[in-house]
Amino acid sequence: xxxxxxxxxxxxxxxxxxxxxxxxxxxxxxxxxxxxSNNEDVIVNAHLSVNETNISTVTNSEGKFSLKxxxxxxxxxxxxxxxxxxxxxxxxxxxxxxxxxIYLEPVxxxxxxxxxxxxxxxxxxVRTMLANRGDNYIDDPTQMTAxxxxxxxxxxxxxxxxxxxxxxxxxxxxxxGEEDIELVKARKTADYERLDTLALKLRGGPFNTLFxxxxxxxxxxxxxxxxxxxxxxxxxxxxxxxxxLHVVRFEDMNKDMPWFFGxxxxxxxxxxxxxxxxxxxxxxxxxxxxxxVNKKPGGTKVYPIExxxxxxxxxxxxxxxxxxxxxxxxxxxxxxxxLFNSRYFVDSEMAVTNWQxxxxxxxxxxxxxxxxxxxxxxxISGFTDLQFWGSNNIIEPDKSxxxxxxxxxxxxx
Numbered sequence: 001x002x003x004x005x006x007x008x009x010x011x012x013x014x015x016x017x018x019x020x021x022x023x024x025x026x027x028x029x030x031x032x033x034x035x036x037s038n039n040e041d042v043i044v045n046a047h048l049s050v051n052e053t054n055i056s057t058v059t060n061s062e063g064k065f066s067l068k069x070x071x072x073x074x075x076x077x078x079x080x081x082x083x084x085x086x087x088x089x090x091x092x093x094x095x096x097x098x099x100x101x102i103y104l105e106p107v108x109x110x111x112x113x114x115x116x117x118x119x120x121x122x123x124x125x126v127r128t129m130l131a132n133r134g135d136n137y138i139d140d141p142t143q144m145t146a147x148x149x150x151x152x153x154x155x156x157x158x159x160x161x162x163x164x165x166x167x168x169x170x171x172x173x174x175x176x177g178e179e180d181i182e183l184v185k186a187r188k189t190a191d192y193e194r195l196d197t198l199a200l201k202l203r204g205g206p207f208n209t210l211f212x213x214x215x216x217x218x219x220x221x222x223x224x225x226x227x228x229x230x231x232x233x234x235x236x237x238x239x240x241x242x243x244x245l246h247v248v249r250f251e252d253m254n255k256d257m258p259w260f261f262g263x264x265x266x267x268x269x270x271x272x273x274x275x276x277x278x279x280x281x282x283x284x285x286x287x288x289x290x291x292x293v294n295k296k297p298g299g300t301k302v303y304p305i306e307x308x309x310x311x312x313x314x315x316x317x318x319x320x321x322x323x324x325x326x327x328x329x330x331x332x333x334x335x336x337x338x339l340f341n342s343r344y345f346v347d348s349e350m351a352v353t354n355w356q357x358x359x360x361x362x363x364x365x366x367x368x369x370x371x372x373x374x375x376x377x378x379x380i381s382g383f384t385d386l387q388f389w390g391s392n393n394i395i396e397p398d399k400s401x402x403x404x405x406x407x408x409x410x411x412x413x
Contacts, residue, residue, distance in 0.1 A: 026071050027391040030092075032100025033063040034080060043104060045324060046082040047314060051089065056314065057393045058324050058351045066396040067095070079241075080104065083265065083275055087241040107239050122232035122248045126264065128271045133215045134174035136272040137313075138321045141358035144168040145184075147394040148206040150348040150376055151401065159199070161401065162188040162376040165392045166206050168352070169363055170322070173216055180363060181206050181370045186380040187388060200331065200344045203294060205376040209350035212311045212325040214276050221260060221278070222252070229253055237268070240275075241315070244268040258282045258291060258307075272320050273313060280307035292329070299336045306330040314352075324351045353393035 034046040042063025049056035050069055053076070059065045067078070074092045081087040085104040094100070146168055152160040164186035171179050202208065211217050222230055235247040246266045252259035262278035282288035285303040296302045307329050314323035326349040333342040 027068045028071055028073075029066060029068045029097065030095035030100055031064070031066050031098045031396065032096065032102060034059050034065065034082070034102045034104060035063060036085075037103035037105045043082050043085070045310075045312065045326075046080060046085075046104070047312070047323065049079050049314065049316075050092070051077045051079055054316070054355045055353065055393065056323070056351075057353055058395060060396045061398050062396075064396045064398075066394065068391055068393050070391075081241045083240045083245075084238050085240075122234050122246075122250075123227055123230070125246060125266060125271065126232060126248060126250070127227055129264075129266055129273055130215075130218055132271055133218075134172070136270050136320055137173040137215055138170070138319045139172040139174055141172065142170040142321070142355050143358045144170055144322070144352045144355040145392070146206070146350050146352045147392065148209065148348070148350045149395060150202055150205065150346075152200055152202065152347075152377075153345045154200075154342060158401070160188070160190040160201070160377045162186065162205070162380060163394070164206065164376065164380070165389065165394070166350075166370070168206075168210060168322075169358065170355075171216075178372075179210065179216075180365065181210065182366075183368045183370055184392075185388070186376070188377055188380045190377055200346070201375045201377050202346055202348065203373055203375055205348075205370060205374045206350055207370070207372050207374075208327050208348055209325040210322075212278075212309045212327060213322045214278075214311055215273055215313070215320075216322070235263070238265070240265075243274075245274055255281075256284075258284055258288050262309075274320070275313065276309075276311045278309040278311075280309075282307055292331075301334040302331060304329055304331050321355065322352060325349065349395065351393075351395055 034043045034048075035041070036043055042059070044059060044061050044063060046059045046063070046065075047056060048058070048065055048067055050067075050073065053073070055069055057065055057067050069076070069092070076092040077089045078092060078095065079087060079089050080102055082104060084107055086107060088102065088104060090102065144167065146166050148164045148166055150160075150162040151158055165184040167182040167184060169180040169182065171177050211220060214221050229252065231251045231253060233249050235249055237247055238245050244267075246268055248264040248266060249262075250264065251261040259281050260278055261281065262276060264273060265275040266272065267274050282304045289301075289303045292304050293302050308327070310324075310326040311322075312324040313320045315321075326347070329346040331344045331346070333344065335341070
């Protein structure tokens with residue numbers, strides 16, 4: 001069963017609902033970028049967390065970050081980490097409102113099989129990883145604050161952007177029940193008028209990125225009892241935050257339907273999944289269309305040609321928790337009697353920026369709880385207030401996204 005990524009493809013008028021703005025200024029914001037010390041390349045999705053708190057953020061596709069902490073937090077230290085690099089702890093006093101530069105050094109140590117322990121066969125390691133999820137991951141009800149961003153582009157032009165701060169009501173990893181997402185605030189901008197009669201919209205919004213949590217929803221990737229249907233193999237080990245990681249490649253042997261392959265990064269000491277990079281083979285166009293496309297106009301063929309997922313877990317107090325996820329899908333639209341096709345790219349990501357134990361045993365669902373079939377682009381307000389996000393940590397917008405927002409607003413006006 002694949003991740004629940006559903007697509008709506010149709011043209012429809014948009015409606016907007018206002019959300020309250022946050023005028024709270026009891027925080028300090030620091031901005032900067034994380035860079036490879038060897039070649040000065042930017043490091044994408046590096047994790048920054050304030051030690052002894054649950055406050056965190058990640059760098060964007062340009063290596064830039066925005067970190068907001070409550071006033072009076074100093075003195076404090078910030079941990080900066082990324083897979084394959086030496087982690088670093090810096091005092092909060094090092095950070096500046098703008099222009100903070102952080103260099104991380106790539107891991108150069110040779111990691112032998114002896115050093116990362118004897119794992120035996122890769123399939124057995126993955127089976128152990130799944131069996132230990134109740135012990136290795138947060139196993140109490142948890143309320144997570146997260147930032148979600150969703151963009152849809154046609155060719156090289158963005159046509160829809162949505163952002164939201166949400167609360168994830170996370171259930172224990174040993175609990176098989178699905179989780180709820182509560183909308184705190186959101187905004188969007190879209191320009192569908194220039195797309196003739198076709199618009200692509202993403203159904204499910206933040207649930208698409210939440211359900212990538214492999215350790216909470218392993219059945220969306222593979223059933224534990226069916227691991228014999230997958231090929232597993234070891235690659236060169238690596239490390240993160242001074243922890244050694246096994247690197248396991250996997251591939252589904254059943255090629256009848258769209259099938260998964262990818263890489264699992266597993267902590268050698270605890271057999272915990274730290275990161276996963278997943279791909280879906282969608283060469284079977286008819287099956288892929290049935291899986292991902294909900295509606296399409298007559299006279300068109302619509303199918304995905306690339307499907308990729310990333311998931312990162314972060315650790316605190318000896319327990320791992322869902323930290324960041326990203327889903328990227330590329331669609332082709334072929335029209336009858338048209339020589340050229342159109343390509344649509346869907347990019348959605350979610351980063352957990354804070355969390356705390358769930359105080360209530362039972363959650364009372366209000367109107368602000370999202371339906372799993374939600375289409376974010378239809379029901380949220382536009383980009384208007386520069387202070388919209390207040391004290392909420394978000395992923396720093398890319399220059400391309402900033403430019404796209406401005407262009408879309410100009411087109412709509």
